[in-house]
Every structure is written in structure tokens, then in C-alpha cells.
Amino acid sequence: MTTPPPLLPLPPPVDLETVPVLKALAAANRGLAELKGRAATIPNPRILIDTLTLQEARASSAIENIVTTQDELFRAGLATGSSASAEAKEVARYREVLVLGFERLRARQGVLSNGSLIEMFQRLKQSDAGFRQIPGTVLKNEATGEVVHTPPQDAQEIRDHMTALERFLNDDALCPLDPLIKMALIHHQFETIHPFYDGNGRIGRILNVLYLTRTGLLDLPILYLSRTINQTKDDYYRLLRAVRREGAWEAWVLYLLGAVAETAQVTLGLVEGLRQQMADVKQRLRAELPRIYSQDLLNNLFRHPYTRAAFLASDLGASRITAARYLDRLAERGFVEKLRAGRNTYYIHTRLVRHFVEASGE
Numbered sequence: 001m002t003t004p005p006p007l008l009p010l011p012p013p014v015d016l017e018t019v020p021v022l023k024a025l026a027a028a029n030r031g032l033a034e035l036k037g038r039a040a041t042i043p044n045p046r047i048l049i050d051t052l053t054l055q056e057a058r059a060s061s062a063i064e065n066i067v068t069t070q071d072e073l074f075r076a077g078l079a080t081g082s083s084a085s086a087e088a089k090e091v092a093r094y095r096e097v098l099v100l101g102f103e104r105l106r107a108r109q110g111v112l113s114n115g116s117l118i119e120m121f122q123r124l125k126q127s128d129a130g131f132r133q134i135p136g137t138v139l140k141n142e143a144t145g146e147v148v149h150t151p152p153q154d155a156q157e158i159r160d161h162m163t164a165l166e167r168f169l170n171d172d173a174l175c176p177l178d179p180l181i182k183m184a185l186i187h188h189q190f191e192t193i194h195p196f197y198d199g200n201g202r203i204g205r206i207l208n209v210l211y212l213t214r215t216g217l218l219d220l221p222i223l224y225l226s227r228t229i230n231q232t233k234d235d236y237y238r239l240l241r242a243v244r245r246e247g248a249w250e251a252w253v254l255y256l257l258g259a260v261a262e263t264a265q266v267t268l269g270l271v272e273g274l275r276q277q278m279a280d281v282k283q284r285l286r287a288e289l290p291r292i293y294s295q296d297l298l299n300n301l302f303r304h305p306y307t308r309a310a311f312l313a314s315d316l317g318a319s320r321i322t323a324a325r326y327l328d329r330l331a332e333r334g335f336v337e338k339l340r341a342g343r344n345t346y347y348i349h350t351r352l353v354r355h356f357v358e359a360s361g362e
Contacts, residue, residue, distance in 0.1 A: 007152060007161055007192060010168045010185050011175050014249050021181070021250060024257035028180050031264030032217045038271050042278070044299045045220055049099060051305065052222040052270060055356060057094035060205045060226035063233055066090050070357050074306040078346050094202055097124045101210050102221045110214050112207070114166045121196050121203055131158050131195045139194065148241055151194035161193045169211065179215040183208055184256040188243055205229070224267045228259040266359065273355045278302055281335065288333055292326050301335070305352045308345070 042048055058073055068076075068087045076088035084092070097120045104116040118130045135153035140146060152158050168174055169186060177185075190204045209221040229236050232255075239255050242248040281301065285293040300307060300315045313323035327347045331338040336347040 007189075009164060010189055011177060011182075012185070012247070012249055014247065016177060016181050016185075016249060016253060018250055021253055021257070024254050024261070025178055025180055028257045028260040028264070029178075029217070031261045031268070032180075032212070032223070035223070035264045035268045035271065036218050038268055038275070039218075039220060039222060041275055042271065043295065044303070047274065047278075047299060047302045048220055048222050048271065049102075050303045051274070051356070052224060052267065053095050053098050054092075055270070055359070056205075056209065056222075056224050056226055057091050057098060059224065059230050060202050061087075061091045061094055063205075063226060063230045063236075064201055070353060074348075074353065077304065078306050078308055078344070093124060093126075094206075097203075098206050098209070098221055101206055102213065105210055105214060110170075112166070112169050112210060112214055114162050117162075117195075117203060117207070120206065121199055124199050124202060125196075129197060131155065131162060132197050137194060137197065149192070149194075149244060151192060158193060158195050161189075162195050165189055165193065169214075172215075179211070179217060180257060180260060181253055183211050184253045185249075186211060187256065188240060188252060191240055192244065222267060222271075223260070223263055224270065225259060225263045227266060228263045232259070270355070270359050273359075274302060274352075277352060277355065284333075284335070289329055292329060297326065301330075301349050302352060305349045305356070307336070307347050307349070 039045075039048055054073060054077075058068055058070075061068070066087050068085070068091050072085055072088040073091055076084035076092045100123055101112075101116060101120050104119065105112060108116070114131075121130075122128060133155045137151055137153070138147050139149040139151070141148050152161060165186065168182075168189075175182060187204055187208055190207060191200065194200045196203065205226050208225055209218075209223050212218045212223060213221050235255060239248070239252045243252050278298065282293075282298055285298065294316070296315050297312070300312050303315075304311050307327070309320045309324040309327060311323075312318075312327060313320045316323060316326075318326075324345075327336065328338065330336045331347060335349070337350050338345065338347050
């Protein structure tokens with residue numbers, strides 16, 4: 001095994017405020033500011049958390065060749081037992097981990113700790129492992145088998161590097177660079193340390209969006225960043241390697257800033273589509289089904305593109321019989337489509353699902 005190259009502390013000793021970087025930075029920050037403002041117009045933040053984090057989970061998992069359709073993904077949210085595919089369960093677990101990380105971030109007053117990262121990894125992999133203890137991890141080119149990176153091997157060295165990264169993440173006084181530039185540095189450093197035996201890519205991409213909320217660039221972890229990374233996967237891995245081999249930090253930072261700017265616009269479109277659909281459905285419900293209309297009912301339809309009587313009963317504080325009656329009324333009026341699978345009945349918000357399908361390019 002080759003000896004790992006020395007891992008330099010952050011920030012690297014290069015100029016990261018070049019004219020191209022500053023131009024890209026302005027565009028990315030504008031996009032995030034617009035997204036943050038538009039997201040604030042959605043009345044219940046759980047609508048965005050429950051739907052957009054699922055899209056991020058799907059795209060990030062696809063980078064690791066864990067592929068699901070929108071239908072499989074939404075069905076996994078309904079499923080009991082083992083009826084969901086292994087891939088859909090894996091993606092759903094990623095979403096759980098992203099939400100867990102956001103909850104820990106809020107509970108710890110904006111601190112992203114190594115303890116939280118380990119907890120997230122354990123949930124993702126259904127494991128009680130922590131940072132790597134045993135040497136032997138290398139990163140290879142899947143096509144050729146060539147070793148492209150040998151991360152730190154010694155357990156104490158890994159802990160030391162992660163302690164330094166934890167401080168860089170949370171101590172804003174350490175580095176005056178813009179948070180988006182720092183996010184690019186943090187992501188590369190985490191990938192280079194590769195602290196876990198598996199799942200580093202997915203945890204690292206969750207770390208991106210959590211860092212945006214920690215720094216206040218977003219209020220909610222809703223940036224659909226992995227979509228753009230998945231579409232440019234070859235560039236993503238090539239530029240990661242170029243930093244290690246050539247110190248090509250500017251190209252890496254420009255890539256991630258461009259991905260943020262592009263993804264902010266895509267996510268903005270998803271949020272705006274949700275907002276418009278909510279307004280339309282609200283108007284129709286009030287006109288056509290005024291006796292059952294409530295804001296909680298409306299929120300349920302947009303939190304759960306595939307819903308069940310049990311979900312609605314919980315959100316309304318009503319019985320399942322009442323919830324089922326409401327959903328049947330909604331189906332009769334064309335708000336949702338009623339389907340049966342064995343003994344189970346569920347309801348699809350078809351127009352909302354189509355919105356996500358079109359955005360994902362299926």
C-alpha cells in the first residue's frame with residue numbers, strides 16, 4: 001500500500017479569492033438568498049423537509065449507484081415490513097440521516113460535531129462503528145482498479161484530522177473566507193480523510209447542506225445539490241483528485257460554487273411549483289369541499305405525495321375512519337388517486353408527484 005500523502009490543514013496556502021471565484025461566489029450567494037426567501041413563503045417547513053430532502057437523498061445515493069424511481073421512493077414511505085426495495089430503503093435511510101443531522105445541529109446551537117457525524121454514519125449503515133480503526137482502506141478507479149487515493153490509515157491520525165476539521169467547521173474566527181468557499185474546502189478535506197469504512201460520499205454530501213444551514217445561508221437543509229453533482233460525476237471525481245495531485249484548489253472551488261448556483265435555481269423551481277400547487281389546491285378545497293378543508297389537511301397532501309389514512313389521522317388528530325372518509329372525498333373530486341395494494345389502501349397526489357418526476361428528468 002502506498003504511503004498516504006501529508007494532509008495539509010485548512011485553509012490551504014493558496015489564493016482562493018481570485019476574480020473568477022469571486023464572480024462565481026456572488027452568483028451562488030444570490031441563488032441561495034433567493035431560495036431562502038422563497039422557501040420562507042411555504043407555510044409549514046415540514047413540507048419542504050419531507051419532500052426536498054427525499055430528492056437530495058435520491059440524487060446523492062445515485063452517485064453511489066443506488067438507483068430508485070420516484071414511485072419506489074414514495075412507496076417506501078408507505079411500506080411496512082420488507083415490501084420496499086433494498087435501494088428504496090437505503091435512500092429513505094439517507095433522508096432520515098439528513099434530517100437527524102439537521103435536528104442535532106439545531107439541538108446543539110449550530111455546532112456540527114464529530115459525535116453527530118458518527119451518529120449519522122451509524123444510522124446510515126445500521127452499524128455501531130465509528131471512525132476507521134483498521135488500516136487497508138484505499139479508493140480505486142472502478143473501471144481500471146487503479147488506486148487513486150490512499151487516505152490516512154492510522155486510527156489516531158484519523159481522529160486528529162477529524163478533530164481539526166471539526167474545529168474548522170465550527171470556529172468561524174479561524175478563517176475569514178466566505179462560507180461557500182469554506183464549504184468546498186470542508187467537503188474536499190472530509191473526502192480526503194475518508195473517516196468511515198463506508199458511506200463517506202453520502203455523509204460528506206449531507207455535510208454540505210448542513211453547513212449551509214449552520215452558516216445561515218439557508219434556514220432548512222433543502223438544497224438539491226447532489227442532483228448537479230450526479231449529472232457531472234466525472235468532473236466531481238476528477239477535480240477531487242486534481243486537488244490532491246496538483247493542488248488545483250481554484251478549479252475545485254469553482255466547480256462547487258457553480259453546482260450551488262445551478263442547484264439553487266433547480267430547487268427554487270421545485271419550491272415555487274409547490275407554492276403554486278398549494279395555492280391552487282387550497283382554493284379548490286375551499287370551494288369544493290369546505291366542510292373538510294383545513295390547513296392541516298392541505299399540509300398533509302403536500303408532505304406526503306403518497307399518503308394513507310393513518311398519516312392523515314395523525315396530522316389531523318382524527319380517527320382513521322374520519323381520515324379515510326376525507327381521503328375518499330378527495331379522491332372522488334380528483335385531488336388524489338386511490339389505489340389498493342393487497343390489504344393496504346393509499347392515495348397518490350398525482351400532480352405533485354408529476355412535479356418531482358419532471359424535475360428529476362425521469
